[in-house]
Amino acid sequence: MPNRRILSIWFPRLGAERLIRRQPVLADQPVAVVEDQQNMQVITALSGVAQANGLQVGQPVRDAHAMCPGLLTFTRSAPQEQRFLEALQRWAGKFSPWVAPEDGDALVVDLTGCGHLFGGERALMQVVQDDCTDLGLSVLMGLADTRGAAWALARYAGRAAGSDRSGDSIDQEARATRSRAGKRRHWTKGGAAPAITTQAPDIKRIAPPGQTYGALSPLPIAALRLDADMTAQLGRLGLRRVGDLLGQPRAGLARRFGRGLVLRLDQAMGSAPEPVSPAKPPDHFAVRMTLPDPIGLVEDVMAAIDRTLPRLCKILKDKGKGARRVMLQAFRSDRAVEMVEIGLARATHDPHRIRPLLEMKIEGIDAGFGIDMIRLEAVQVEPVHDEVTVGHREAGAAVQARLNNANAMDDLIGLLGARVGLDAIRRFEPADSHIPEKSHKIMSAAWSKPHKGPWPKPTNPRPFLLWRPEPVHAPVTPKMPETFRWRGMTLTRLNAIGPERIAPEWWLDDPNWRSGTRDYWVTDTTDGQRLWLFYAHGGAMSPGWFCHGSFA
DSSP: OOOOOOOEEETTTHHHHHHHOOOOOGGTSEEEEEEOEEEEEEEEEOHHHHHTTTTTOOOOOOHHHHHHHEEEEOOHHHHHHHHHHHHHHHTTTOOOSSSEETTEEEEEEETTTTTGGGGGHHHHHHHHHHHHHHHHOOOEEEEEESHHHHHHHHTTOHHHHHSSSTTTOOGGGGGHHHHHHHHHHHHHSSOOOOOOOOOHHHHTTBOTTTTTHHHHEEEGGGGOOOOOHHHHHHHHHTBBHHHHHHHOOOOHHHHHHHHHHHHHHHHHTTOOOOOOOOOOOOOOOOOEEEEEEEESSHHHHHHHHHHHHHHHHHHHHHHEEEEEEEEEEEEEEEEEEEEEEEEEEEOOOOOOHHHHHHHHHHGGGGOOEEEEEEEEEEEEEEEEEOOOOOOHHHHHHHHHHHHHHHHHHHHHHHHHHHHHGGGGGGEEEEEEEESGGGGGEEEEGSSOOOOOOOOOOOSSOOOOOEEEEEEBOOSSSSOSSSEETTTTEEEEEEEEEEEEEEEEOTTTGGGGGTTOOOOEEEEEETTEHHHHHEOOOOSOOOOEEEEEEOOO
16 A cells, blocks of 8 residues: 655635635735734734735734734634635545645645646646635645644745744754764664755655655754644753654653653654544535426426425435525526525425425526426525424324414415515514513514513503604603693693603613603593603703603
């Protein structure tokens, strides 16, 4: 069996270049992607223009603006970056079926047995480079026998190991110390230390089969995927290259630095397995039917749907899913495609609940010179759990009746939604607020469940009709007036119940409640009306009387 060959594809400017792809006008401007870390905004990605100005990833935004006044910053969207990386993962499937994401900004590809299909490994990496250039992405790659070595070459190939402290370079140590260090490597390996030859930059990122040791030895310690604290601790001891660690006894390293360091060494050298596990592709629910002759009648289209829809519902049921949105595609003989889409109030895999909605939309399809193929796809799916009724016969019948009624309501919402749209059908839900206008909330009937239990009742009665407060002409005093004028009518008070004092929410600045605290009165008039009046004591506005509703 040939040696494993692993390719690491790193996109160092993924976050910034994703934004530039969507807004090409940003290509010539310094762009930075930032996020909040420990109460401070930190740069997570930079464009090429921003890096040319000396900015670095991990730098505070305030320092970056001081160095580059024209810097444009955008808040990081981790979900969108993940979806973009998933799209790149599908693109990388052209090189090998074994592709997995890595570190949120890289891909790892198992190229074992695939390099010859592209004319060799160097030709394959050139194809990757050309594709990324066409996509507007910066890319760095590393190819080796192990996943750890490929990761190291992609990020640290060609970089010399340095010191983080002045006067602590290995070249400034005593000759005797350097001499003993060389002999120590000679005794450990049983021969002379391997000679490091200078190679072209593109070859440095490819470790030939079986030469992982020579490719990793000159790289910095950080190439072993160690954290910053351990890297700094090893550097203070003079261990700055991977080759310095490879010549040390494993037992001593594990005892002093933990098993994590030894594990990273073994993974890089191939002693510890580190497989590439590709992500499972998302489930796709679609069926199609190719017709021997073109059709154009509604009856023929429905007959084709009757054959394909049960197959789609069976696939959904086997996966424990239910369709929430279903799209019908009719492929015509002139290569045009007619599409209609329906939405359901509740996810289902029952064909008898989906078919009537499709039948209502068939009239919107223009058959043209005939339809050659029918395709049904569940565009949006949700998990569906089977419901089993248990208990006595009467109890089971009652539960089943409730379920049937719920399904009937969902079917009604679906039928109405096919006509006027699901977003136009709404229901009221109670809300926990003492403010009259906020005692309920409006929810979409198709995307919410009915309220269970009785509707919560306030201590004092509320009007059947509620509108925006309308001004009432009456003396500006908290005392309930005997007569007042409202909507052009002069009304006389028969009796009044109140007051009920309601104060605004102090933690919110509601424009409708800038009139301050209100005293509500249930007022009966001599002409038979029962109104809900209140006196606003005045906050940021003038005080006065208003009418808020009517007890019909």
